[in-house]
Amino acid sequence: MKKILMKGNEAIARAAILGGLDAFFGYPITPQNEIPEYLSKHLPKMGKVFVQAESETAAINMVYGAAAAGARTMTTSSSPGIALMQEGISYLCGSELPCVLVNVMRGGPGLGGIQPSQADYYQITRGGGNGDYRVLSFAPENLQETVDLMKEAFDIADFYRNPVMIAVDGLIGQMMETVDLHREKPKRELPDKDWAACGSGKKRLVNSLYLDPAELERHNFRLFEKYRMMEENEQRYELVKMEEAEFAIVAYGTMARIARSALELLEEAGVKTGLIKPISLWPFPKKAFSELPASLKGLLVAELSLGQMLDDVKIANEGRLPIAFFGRTGGMLPEPEEIAEAVLKMKAEASQ
Amino acid sequence: MKTIVYQKSKGLTDAQLSYCPGCTHGIVHKLVSEALVELDVLDKAVGIASVGCSVLSYNFFNCDMVQAAHGRACAVATGIKRARPEAIVFSYQGDGDLASIGIAETIHAANRGENLTVIFINNAIYGMTGGQMAPTTLLGQKTTTSPLGRDSKLHGLPIRIAEIFSEIPRAVFVERVSVHNPRAVRNAKKAILKAFRNQIEARGFSLVEVLSTCPVNWGMTPVEALRWVEQEMMAYYPVKTFRDGDADEKA
Numbered sequence: 001m002k003k004i005l006m007k008g009n010e011a012i013a014r015a016a017i018l019g020g021l022d023a024f025f026g027y028p029i030t031p032q033n034e035i036p037e038y039l040s041k042h043l044p045k046m047g048k049v050f051v052q053a054e055s056e057t058a059a060i061n062m063v064y065g066a067a068a069a070g071a072r073t074m075t076t077s078s079s080p081g082i083a084l085m086q087e088g089i090s091y092l093c094g095s096e097l098p099c100v101l102v103n104v105m106r107g108g109p110g111l112g113g114i115q116p117s118q119a120d121y122y123q124i125t126r127g128g129g130n131g132d133y134r135v136l137s138f139a140p141e142n143l144q145e146t147v148d149l150m151k152e153a154f155d156i157a158d159f160y161r162n163p164v165m166i167a168v169d170g171l172i173g174q175m176m177e178t179v180d181l182h183r184e185k186p187k188r189e190l191p192d193k194d195w196a197a198c199g200s201g202k203k204r205l206v207n208s209l210y211l212d213p214a215e216l217e218r219h220n221f222r223l224f225e226k227y228r229m230m231e232e233n234e235q236r237y238e239l240v241k242m243e244e245a246e247f248a249i250v251a252y253g254t255m256a257r258i259a260r261s262a263l264e265l266l267e268e269a270g271v272k273t274g275l276i277k278p279i280s281l282w283p284f285p286k287k288a289f290s291e292l293p294a295s296l297k298g299l300l301v302a303e304l305s306l307g308q309m310l311d312d313v314k315i316a317n318e319g320r321l322p323i324a325f326f327g328r329t330g331g332m333l334p335e336p337e338e339i340a341e342a343v344l345k346m347k348a349e350a351s352q
Numbered sequence: 353m354k355t356i357v358y359q360k361s362k363g364l365t366d367a368q369l370s371y372c373p374g375c376t377h378g379i380v381h382k383l384v385s386e387a388l389v390e391l392d393v394l395d396k397a398v399g400i401a402s403v404g405c406s407v408l409s410y411n412f413f414n415c416d417m418v419q420a421a422h423g424r425a426c427a428v429a430t431g432i433k434r435a436r437p438e439a440i441v442f443s444y445q446g447d448g449d450l451a452s453i454g455i456a457e458t459i460h461a462a463n464r465g466e467n468l469t470v471i472f473i474n475n476a477i478y479g480m481t482g483g484q485m486a487p488t489t490l491l492g493q494k495t496t497t498s499p500l501g502r503d504s505k506l507h508g509l510p511i512r513i514a515e516i517f518s519e520i521p522r523a524v525f526v527e528r529v530s531v532h533n534p535r536a537v538r539n540a541k542k543a544i545l546k547a548f549r550n551q552i553e554a555r556g557f558s559l560v561e562v563l564s565t566c567p568v569n570w571g572m573t574p575v576e577a578l579r580w581v582e583q584e585m586m587a588y589y590p591v592k593t594f595r596d597g598d599a600d601e602k603a
């Protein structure tokens with residue numbers, strides 16, 4: 001198919017429509033406003049639902065309602081807005097409702113700033129809502145990957161009856177790239193929504209309340225069985241130039257883009273360096289760390305935060321390799337040289 | 353031949369109600385379920401069980417039910433109704449749920465003219481959590497968090513929800529009713545029927561505020577509680593139709 005030039009946020013919106021979006025609910029926040037703007041123009045023409053909610057709290061609960069009624073539904077926001085949605089996300093998981101969430105991350109904490117950031121990694125993978133729950137989350141690096149994941153996200157959500165979050169940052173939201181919107185997505189056998197409270201006449205119930213602790217524990221065990229399946233089947237990552245690599249950078253999203261340029265600089269400097277790029281944030285791609293070459297002498301975790309994914313890398317590394325960290329935050333983007341220098345410093349320390 | 357004079361509405365399941373003796377939540381459940389059956393929409397209905405004593409209403413109403421986070425019933429209802437316009441969607445909310453934590457969601461659902469039916473239970477207290485002050489608690493009324501009685505200087509005045517919603521043009525039907533005696537119950541039934549009929553006819557947002565008892569947390573017997581509704585609550589919360597008409601589309 002033909003590739004077309006699109007802006008990140010518009011590509012996200014378009015891909016959501018192609019993914020089967022029936023109903024969108026959202027509240028304005030920079031840097032993701034082009035998504036609702038695009039959808040407000042296109043969804044009503046297609047007989048689909050667009051509602052600008054009065055708050056992110058309302059938006060996520062509208063999503064909860066539409067999902068409960070069996071619709072393919074989505075909300076998009078940025079960091080502080082996602083913070084406000086945490087209660088709703090916990091309810092969606094507890095009630096096993098599918099939906100797609102997009103977080104176009106910006107700097108924090110508090111009102112923070114509007115420039116690209118990855119400082120929501122804990123918020124995304126640990127969650128700020130109550131209870132034992134997990135949200136599947138994917139962090140694409142370029143627009144093609146974003147579009148492909150957006151389209152697939154609705155299927156993954158329906159398959160597991162769980163929210164799926166696509167986490168990008170303002171840079172990906174705002175940049176222009178060529179994309180093929182019609183790449184084939186992986187096929188999944190999707191179960192009927194025979195649980196949807198849509199006026200079925202069958203006394204269906206969508207609920208997360210279990211007053212009997214034994215019943216609630218059973219419910220949690222069942223959810224965890226599902227989460228275990230996700231951990232087994234949904235870990236996604238890319239390994240770049242790992243053959244005989246001496247060092248590897250671990251980075252996702254925008255940081256992985258910058259790291260690719262650092263790899264070239266390091267190659268010129270004669271230091272064989274690879275890239276481990278997590279695509280799924282939860283489940284964290286632990287599998288990637290069990291297939292690393294014996295040539296490796298160390299890992300450099302690079303993030304647009306002061307070290308959050310770092311924890312997961314440490315867990316996955318199981319103490320095998322020395323780990324260094326490089327981070328910029330607040331919306332500051334590093335030059336590839338800064339990352340390359342961090343690797344060189346690691347090498348110098350390793351040979352001491 | 354046996355004649356059936358009275359029977360439980362098909363709109364209610366056989367589950368035993370969890371409400372305290374003398375609590376009028378049960379009467380309102382009966383009215384809502386009868387309205388759904390009489391209007392022949394039980395099979396198309398989706399109810400929203402809100403957080404409060406009525407949270408277990410999902411076990412009682414004999415239709416599809418969705419349990420919503422505290423205060424968010426009208427946002428959840430919006431999502432369901434927009435996704436499935438053919439469904440008959442109602443929320444059943446207490447005064448903590450609707451008038452305090454969920455007032456924004458309720459006002460904006462009304463203002464958008466969402467085609468919904470909202471049953472609002474005003475019992476002047478937080479029942480489920482053990483009798484704390486609600487926004488609707490009357491002046492001087494003692495609760496576990498206003499032990500000296502509600503004081504307007506500290507707590508403001510009790511909030512009149514029906515009056516507030518009567519100022520929102522897209523709320524096409526706003527009525528306050530009571531269920532403290534059989535006549536009041538009959539009037540309440542009429543209002544609830546109307547609030548559902550409006551939705552069937554796609555007229556927009558209808559809200560019925562029901563003055564209800566909480567004998568347990570008011571520290572009264574059931575009979576005293578009914579009297580308190582009539583003498584104290586109705587004096588501050590007039591029982592009447594606040595709006596009944598087409599949405600005023602003018603600016």
Ligand SMILES: Cc1ncc(C[n+]2csc(CCOP(=O)(O)OP(=O)(O)O)c2C)c(N)n1
Binds near residue numbers: 477
């Ligand atoms: C976010 C959140 N805050 C607080 C609570 C605790 N809570 C449960 S019910 C309730 C108040 C219910 O009062 P009301 O809505 O008046 O209903 P009633 O029980 O009187 O029928 C509160 C505060 C909760 N469940 N969730």
Ligand code: SF4
Binds near residue numbers: 371374568
């Ligand atoms: S606590 Fe009050 S409102 Fe709740 S069931 Fe008992 S009497 Fe009714």
